[in-house]
Amino acid sequence: MTSPGRDAALVTLLLASVCGGLALAGPAVGPADALAAFTGHATPEVRTIVFALRLPRLLLALGVGAALALAGAALQNLLSNPLADPFLLGVSGGGAAAATVAYAALPAALLGAVPLAAVVGAACTTAVVWWMARGPLGGSSTRLILAGIAANAFTSAIILAVVATAPSTRLPGALAITMGSFAAATPAALAWLAPYLLVPAAVLAWHARDLGLLALGEESAAALGVEPGRVRQRIFLAAAALSGGAVAFAGVIGFVGLATPHLCRLVWGNDVRRLLPRVATAGAAFTALGDLVARRALSPVELPVGVITALLGVPFFVALLRRSP
Amino acid sequence: MILLESRGLCGGYGGSAALREVDLVVGEGTCTVILGPNGAGKSTLLRLLAGILAPTRGEVTLLGRPLPSWRRREVARHVGYLPQFVDFSFPLTVEEVVEQGRAPHLGPWRPPDAHDRAAIRRALERMELVPFARRPVRTLSGGERQRVLLARALATEPLLLLLDEPAAALDVRHQMELVAVVQELRRGGTGVVLVLHDWNLGLRLADQVLLLKEGAVVAAGPPEALLCPKLFRSVFGVSVRLLGSDTAPPYLVPVGVA
Amino acid sequence: MAVGRCAIALLVAAQAGTLAGFEPVLDQVGALIAAGPSARIVTLAPDVTELVFALGAGDRVVAVAPHCDFPAAVVSRPRVHPGDPESVLAAAPDLVIASTAGNDPVVVQRLRSAAVRVATLDITSCTRLVEACRLLGALLERVPEADTLATTIAQRCAAAAQRAGRLPPRTALYVVWWEPLIVAAPGTFHDDLLRLAGLVNRAPSGGGRYPRLDPETLLDPALDLVVAPDERESRPLFAKLLTRPAGLRLARGSLPVLWLPADPASRPGPRLPVALEALVAAREANP
Numbered sequence: 001m002t003s004p005g006r007d008a009a010l011v012t013l014l015l016a017s018v019c020g021g022l023a024l025a026g027p028a029v030g031p032a033d034a035l036a037a038f039t040g041h042a043t044p045e046v047r048t049i050v051f052a053l054r055l056p057r058l059l060l061a062l063g064v065g066a067a068l069a070l071a072g073a074a075l076q077n078l079l080s081n082p083l084a085d086p087f088l089l090g091v092s093g094g095g096a097a098a099a100t101v102a103y104a105a106l107p108a109a110l111l112g113a114v115p116l117a118a119v120v121g122a123a124c125t126t127a128v129v130w131w132m133a134r135g136p137l138g139g140s141s142t143r144l145i146l147a148g149i150a151a152n153a154f155t156s157a158i159i160l161a162v163v164a165t166a167p168s169t170r171l172p173g174a175l176a177i178t179m180g181s182f183a184a185a186t187p188a189a190l191a192w193l194a195p196y197l198l199v200p201a202a203v204l205a206w207h208a209r210d211l212g213l214l215a216l217g218e219e220s221a222a223a224l225g226v227e228p229g230r231v232r233q234r235i236f237l238a239a240a241a242l243s244g245g246a247v248a249f250a251g252v253i254g255f256v257g258l259a260t261p262h263l264c265r266l267v268w269g270n271d272v273r274r275l276l277p278r279v280a281t282a283g284a285a286f287t288a289l290g291d292l293v294a295r296r297a298l299s300p301v302e303l304p305v306g307v308i309t310a311l312l313g314v315p316f317f318v319a320l321l322r323r324s325p
Numbered sequence: 326m327i328l329l330e331s332r333g334l335c336g337g338y339g340g341s342a343a344l345r346e347v348d349l350v351v352g353e354g355t356c357t358v359i360l361g362p363n364g365a366g367k368s369t370l371l372r373l374l375a376g377i378l379a380p381t382r383g384e385v386t387l388l389g390r391p392l393p394s395w396r397r398r399e400v401a402r403h404v405g406y407l408p409q410f411v412d413f414s415f416p417l418t419v420e421e422v423v424e425q426g427r428a429p430h431l432g433p434w435r436p437p438d439a440h441d442r443a444a445i446r447r448a449l450e451r452m453e454l455v456p457f458a459r460r461p462v463r464t465l466s467g468g469e470r471q472r473v474l475l476a477r478a479l480a481t482e483p484l485l486l487l488l489d490e491p492a493a494a495l496d497v498r499h500q501m502e503l504v505a506v507v508q509e510l511r512r513g514g515t516g517v518v519l520v521l522h523d524w525n526l527g528l529r530l531a532d533q534v535l536l537l538k539e540g541a542v543v544a545a546g547p548p549e550a551l552l553c554p555k556l557f558r559s560v561f562g563v564s565v566r567l568l569g570s571d572t573a574p575p576y577l578v579p580v581g582v583a
Numbered sequence: 584m585a586v587g588r589c590a591i592a593l594l595v596a597a598q599a600g601t602l603a604g605f606e607p608v609l610d611q612v613g614a615l616i617a618a619g620p621s622a623r624i625v626t627l628a629p630d631v632t633e634l635v636f637a638l639g640a641g642d643r644v645v646a647v648a649p650h651c652d653f654p655a656a657v658v659s660r661p662r663v664h665p666g667d668p669e670s671v672l673a674a675a676p677d678l679v680i681a682s683t684a685g686n687d688p689v690v691v692q693r694l695r696s697a698a699v700r701v702a703t704l705d706i707t708s709c710t711r712l713v714e715a716c717r718l719l720g721a722l723l724e725r726v727p728e729a730d731t732l733a734t735t736i737a738q739r740c741a742a743a744a745q746r747a748g749r750l751p752p753r754t755a756l757y758v759v760w761w762e763p764l765i766v767a768a769p770g771t772f773h774d775d776l777l778r779l780a781g782l783v784n785r786a787p788s789g790g791g792r793y794p795r796l797d798p799e800t801l802l803d804p805a806l807d808l809v810v811a812p813d814e815r816e817s818r819p820l821f822a823k824l825l826t827r828p829a830g831l832r833l834a835r836g837s838l839p840v841l842w843l844p845a846d847p848a849s850r851p852g853p854r855l856p857v858a859l860e861a862l863v864a865a866r867e868a869n870p
Contacts, residue, residue, distance in 0.1 A: 018534040026799030043832075049789040049802050052828030080412045108819040111762075164666075169760065169816050175764045176795065183763055183798050186827060205505055213425055217412035222377045224481075225401030270417045273436075301790030302763075 004318065006267055017288035021058035025292055027300040032260040060185035060193065061291040061305075064246045065256055069283020072244035072257030073264075074204050076236045077211040077272060079141040081298055085257035086243030086324065090151025093123020095247030097155035097162075101172045103221045104166040107145025113193065114177075115248035122244025125151050130236065141218070144236075144287055179304030180251035182291050189249050199240035204276060207231055212272040232291075253306040256283050259317045266320055286313070304307075326353045328485045328516045329374060329404070333383035336373045337540070344540045345368045346383070351477040351485060354511045357518045358527035358548075361537035362561050368409055370537070371487045374518065383551040388484075401429035404516050405483035409490055416461040419473050420445070421452055449504060460557050467494035475503075485516040494523060499564030504530060524528035524557065524577050536560050593638075608721050611705040611714065612683065619700055621723050622680040627665040628682035630852035631704055632657055632714065637732055637853040638725045646674040653854075655847060668693040672821065678722065680704065684851065706851035708775035709740040709859070716853075732853060739856035740779060743863045747781035750866050753807040755782040756800070761820040762813075764796045772851040777810065780862045798829035801838065808869070809833070810862060812849050813842040841865040 021032040029049045036042040037050040068086065075084040086092045098121020102114045132147035159178055166174050202226070210231050213221035218228045246253065260283040261275070268278055290309040295302055331349040337343025344366040351357055359367045374385055374583045375513040377394045385392040387403060405426070408578040426448065427441045444489055449455050456466065462473055462564060471494050483513070492500050500523075506516050507530055521527040530547040536544040536551065538560045544551055552575055554565040568576040588864045597621030607618045607651055623645045626632040632651040641654070660739040668690050671679060676699060681691050694701050702722055704715045708870040713733045720729020757767040757779055769788040777784045785806055786794060799808065809818070821840075825832040832838035843861050847854035 026797055028799045028803035044624050046806070048828055048831055050800060053802065056828075074654055079414075082413050082414055109852075111820065112823070167812065172760055172765045172793070172795065173763055174649075181763065181795075209428055209433055215415045215417065216422070216425070217408075217410075219372075219377060219408045220396070220411045223375060223401065223406035223408060224425055225398035227397045265416070269583055270415060270421050281729065295797050298790050298794075300803075301787060301794040301795045302797045311395065317630070 014285040017285040020292045056183040061288040064250045065287025066280040066284040067242040067246045068257040069260035071239040072260035073279045077203045077215045079128045089148035093155035095122035096252045097158040100162045116250035119244045126240035177251045180253035180306035200241045205237040208273040219228045255310045257311045331385045335382040336380040351516045354514045355532040358531035359520045359535045365537040365539040403484045405478035405486045407478045407482045407488040420458040423476045426477040449478040453478040488519045585767045610702040610705045624678045625676040630850035631680045633852035640723045744779040758811040809840045812845040814845045
């Protein structure tokens with residue numbers, strides 16, 4: 001396929017996820033009625049469902065998908081390690097652990113503070129991982145990944161402790177955080193998420209060329225004009241904000257951050273400036289389609305969206321990986 | 326014109342100074358060869374000169390200005406550096422890697438223009454990499470990878486090239502090709518600093534040679550002044566014979582452990 | 584080996600029981616409970632505790648699960664952790680009573696292999712509740728009291744169901760938790776409450792007993808009403824939902840919520856008829 005052809009396929013995928021999210025997603029309104037909402041012939045109830053319920057949820061899924069995919073791409077290049085993603089570095093785990101603790105322990109009136117707890121948890125874990133990774137020679141990628149693994153072990157222990165001791169009424173909600181969902185989408189949540197997505201995305205766009213140089217290691221990048229210390233700090237913070245924001249509003253959704261950048265590299269090559277917008281688009285479309293499947297598969301029962309993204313993504317990923325050089 | 330100068334340069338890893346008091350001047354169109362046994366501090370010296378590693382004492386000046394007063398990208402524009410080790414975990418193609426050489430000139434946003442493309446093309450051709458251009462570097466041999474990295478350094482078109490063991494994995498023909506490239510660069514006014522293991526290749530290329538041992542300069546000067554088996558014996562710990570001292574070119578041969 | 588020894592122990596115990604005049608019985612998950620004394624009882628769930636007290640055997644209960652708070656006499660009883668066999672064994676029980684709603688079968692198995700008699704109740708409907716009463720009556724030697732309680736429960740449920748039969752059929756969801764939206768599916772006693780009250784449960788089977796639903800379900804025009812226990816914990820979440828788009832029908836009143844007394848509706852114990860009668864009364868008040 002030619003390069004414009006691939007871009008067209010990606011845009012088609014995005015449009016499909018948008019149409020599906022608006023027209024097919026829920027149990028209460030069928031596709032014909034949902035389409036009527038756009039032509040103005042629908043009842044107020046149908047318009048509420050499509051514009052007040054499905055649209056924010058779709059936008060949240062798109063935003064979180066883009067955030068996770070961008071975070072994955074940034075971390076992979078930053079650490080010159082194709083395995084890196086927000087989960088590997090413990091960032092998502094820190095957010096999820098703080099959110100579950102808050103969910104299980106806060107009085108019911110304060111449950112609105114759970115997203116804030118997730119962002120704080122992700123930020124604290126980021127800081128601790130960063131601190132752990134500092135050695136006498138400065139930071140190194142391997143140390144950072146080791147620190148991430150340690151942080152992950154610790155945060156999953158916290159989550160397990162919460163699950164084991166949470167009062168039974170709080171257990172489903174606490175578990176829901178570890179499984180991921182976009183059900184809580186509201187315009188307010190979108191407004192909160194926006195800075196966590198847009199500011200780090202701008203930082204990554206600014207450092208796109210540096211990210212490309214970092215793919216071959218820090219010494220090689222430094223030789224070509226990257227200031228490794230400062231750039232690494234900025235990119236890591238950007239990735240932490242992206243994944244912290246995602247966890248805060250949608251819980252833990254695996255695989256998007258790991259797989260999307262790989263798939264995009266196989267299709268569009270390694271030029272990070274070309275890659276970033278496509279990674280964000282592909283992550284958004286993939287996650288929104290995952291949410292569509294999560295809602296439709298056993299409708300009206302809702303499956304955890306992280307389960308769907310992994311079930312759909314892994315076979316595809318394995319097939320492409322086997323064929324790549 | 327003096328491109329790069331170091332005075333009393335000390336530096337290294339983990340506190341213990343690997344390198345002590347190195348004074349060096351690299352002029353326009355000259356070739357400096359650094360020789361020394363393993364762990365003598367050759368790569369450390371190159372990193373200090375490239376500004377990748379901060380010195381613990383002393384200073385490096387580039388075009389008369391201390392290195393820390395330059396922005397990193399400006400340094401990279403003038404000083405090309407070929408690292409000894411590069412991590413190829415990502416499936417970058419040969420062309421993508423060589424393109425990176427233009428990054429110091431492009432900044433965060435500007436896409437490569439015709440001039441950049443011509444520089445990339447010349448570097449690929451010079452290193453005989455055109456047939457490999459679209460292959461992932463991961464699939465190439467060690468020598469081919471070294472040529473890719475050399476092409477990347479050439480694509481930058483710097484005033485000064487710092488090459489850390491560029492010949493280590495090259496076959497004989499490509500070693501000769503490297504010699505030709507270095508000569509061409511010198512004629513064009515580029516300063517070249519090379520770390521080499523092959524004494525004779527080094528002596529043949531160099532305008533000045535730096536002999537390093539245990540972090541200190543043992544001898545420095547033009548190659549003909551250093552053609553002394555005793556000196557090489559004391560630095561490398563091997564017995565050395567000098568062949569063809571009256572017929573050019575002279576040739577140093579290690580004959581056994583001293 | 585351990586299993587074999589255990590089986591022999593059970594057989595011997597069963598014979599001893601027969602000699603003493605008691606029969607071994609099968610509990611509601613099909614496990615054999617050897618005959619034996621029931622002087623030191625530990626209950627592992629609030630509904631089970633309520634049943635034992637309702638049968639007049641409360642004085643024999645030596646320890647209970649942490650959440651047990653009814654009747655008042657239970658408040659001062661020592662607590663055990665239902666997930667930890669050691670803490671249960673520390674109470675030196677001769678009979679442990681567990682429930683499938685909330686107790687871990689692995690813990691039950693551990694207690695059995697420690698030669699403790701464990702009865703598991705599996706109350707998934709009012710009928711099963713009546714059966715559970717009679718089973719406990721046999722185990723606790725409270726047969727006449729159990730007969731009375733079982734008959735009362737069955738009669739009250741039947742009477743409520745008869746009243747509900749005069750009401751028009753409606754579709755409903757039994758909401759266990761508002762955010763995330765978790766409901767009771769077929770196969771639970773909540774589903775049986777809905778059925779007896781003349782309501783058709785909109786929650787599908789196949790997604791587990793307490794599936795998580797798409798919040799958009801609350802806007803489905805085919806849904807007539809919602810039943811929910813009036814838990815203090817869930818009130819702020821309900822209030823938050825009213826401000827959300829998904830709570831639009833709830834806020835406008837076009838999707839009525841029938842609130843049930845929380846503990847009777849959440850525990851399949853002797854107070855379950857209270858919940859059913861409250862539900863039918865609420866339906867009659869909201870025609």
